[in-house]
Amino acid sequence: MPTVHVFARDHINTDEIIPARHLTTDVESELARYAMEDYDKDFVRRVQPGDIIVAGADFGCGSSREHAVWALRGAGVSAVIAPNFARIYYRNSINNGFLALECDGIVEAFQDGDPADLNLRGGTITNTRTGQSLTFVPVPQFALDVQKAGGWLEYMKAHDQAALEAETLNAQSTEAGHGHPGQEEQHA
Structure with missing residues (x-):
């Protein structure tokens, strides 16, 4: 069962997702080492394959770098769920086969480290600690x-x-x- 990593602040930009100083490569495994580094230095030590990021509104604002998607995917993140996304980040996610799911109330429904059940077909995410289930915009x-x-x-x-x-x-x-x-x- 995936673990949720909560980044509750709105407007997390692509430079916080993958700092510009690390854009010397397009290799996901290299980028993964620096994912979310300027927001949470310990994130890459905690994240496991399949984990989910829950974030505030306008996630991925800033520059149009695909590296932001590659860094998270390379770190093992299976999806980012936020109330909404910066348009270019959302499109980069689709183009790179990465899930960016829009869900109102998501930040309030989870605490960092909560286990989650993500049901893409049903369009729901459930906090298995609390039993609360939310519906996201269908993919x-x-x-x-x-x-x-x-x-x-x-x-x-x-x-x-x-x-x-x-x-x-x-x-x-x-x-x-x-x-x-x-x-x-x-x-x-």
Whole structure:
């Protein structure tokens, strides 16, 4: 059962997740040694594979560095759960097959070191010490598929181009000129 590591403060930025002085590599195992170093120097000694970070709102704000995701994943963190995320961090998480789950009231529901049961299919996380269960914003199937593949690049390698286009581009809102004023159909 995973252990929860609580970082309750709002606006934890990417420089606190992985300090810029350690951005000399993109190797996760190297980055992992410095994960959350400027926030909690002992974090990397306590974290175990599969553990979960619970954080305050706007987690991952600041720069757009993917290293912030890589450092946490390299340290063994399976998911970060927060009320919301900085947009770029959230997208980097999906692209790298890492779970960033949005859940109101999460910080108040856990104490550092609590055991948790994370149910992705059911969309719940339960503090098994207290029995309190919270529902998080469901993870889109596409994001779960990318996670299962190990990230966006691996996902793309596993799907042929036609399947990818049918899955991501064949939507009413993405068809060129569909119903948008000022966009006339172009003829060759």
